[in-house]
Amino acid sequence: MPAIIPQPLHLSVPADATVTALAGTVLVAGPSATEQRIALQASAFLQADAGVTVPLTDAPEPGVTVIDVRLDSAAGPEGAADGYEVDTSVRPMRVAGSSAAGLFSAVQTLRQLIVAAEGEAVVEAAQVSDAPRYSWRGLTLDIARNFFPLASLERVIDVLASYKFNVLHLHLTDDQGWRIESPSRPELAKLSSDTSNSGKAGGYLTLADFRQLQDYAAERFITVVPEIDMPGHTNAATAIYGDLRPDGKATDKYEGMEVGFSQLTFDLPTTEPFIRDVLGDMAGITDGQYLHVGGDEALTLGAEEYAKFITLLEDVVADTGKQVIMWQEAASAPTRPGTLVQYWDTRADTAPFVAAAERGAQFIMSPGNHAYLDMHYTKGFPLGQDWAGLIDVRHAYEWDPATVIDGVPGSQVRGVEAAIWTETLSTDDHLFTMLLPRLTAIAEVAWTAPERKDWESYRARVAVAAAAWRRAGLAFHESAQIDW
């Protein structure tokens, strides 16, 4: 069986199947701008992956093998959103999506059907009909503890796209630095981005960087969700603006790895204008529908002041026209029905989540003990932390988002995000060592129907996937659980 990650809903190989040399094939696409654009992307992917030029043409020479790229509302399992089909056993080969996102997914599957055979790139014969289990398949990436520039983020997006993720949630601000230019508060990026957790170089995304990143992501059907963390995790702001502090004095900059000590103060007259400024700035540059406003680990705040903040944050985000996302702690406040809650800390009492679900909240599942990819793989692993436990590949793979929180119905689970926090990670090699292979396990958790998931099958497929990482020069951890 071809090694496709995430495992498709339906995959079969005809009995008389043979492989086809990729060299000499051509792409033909439907007439719409979307079909033409995705076919050109396919051509670029095949060139980069296999070093083979597969041109897009209107008039294929007679006799050449055609790969037909097409929008087709009937593609994929009946009634499924963003479904797609790939059939490389027929002529022309069929690459079809019921939507643009579905068609892009079809292209990712096609890429994984191309393997090297005796030094030549060939297309394996397979029939695939597929659609995602969840519409939200993301990665939370912390660029506040250590900064990662645009080039690194684009490499992450490339990997996300190939495993059919569609959300990149950027944790842009924290105690250790402010990583996004905020036009109404220029001091934040200018004066509070030179620090980092490990004392490595800081940095921030300019507006132009952020726009370029969003465009790069959007071309790959990935939505960027920016997070400005409040009312805790705010030392990068209070280190610049003393007037956000009751004593009027700016805090010291922070380069350590403690959490939960910083806060905004609800009753100061400067607080709401600050929140409106920075969230207004973010809403202004964000193409996607969502703003994440943190809400986690505000450990120095009393419940009452915390709840006032949550209500204010919901109001301010609503005023910008965006939809609000918050970490799970927000569920202890009276959140509104439309609020998206991101679950992370499995040690917490579940009653507030059940209550929030009853009020209509939806959940994004990032349980720390399965989805926190900054956790060690094994005891004593040189990178990362272990407060949520050890997460070797199998542990990242074997869980079901629908049953993570007792009492929250599976129907209120919008999807899944892996998360990677960068206190101990300061280079691309660090980042990818922690992401790969585990990110592909989370991809399958988010995409694949539970009855199609199987550790032994995944374990064999992930070994095949490593060829692409080696080719792209991506670091990965050779976990002892996989026969590489």
Ligand code: TNX
């Ligand atoms: C918990 S996840 C945090 C982060 C840390 C992370 C380290 C969350 C909402 N809070 O601030 O970076 O653990 O694993």
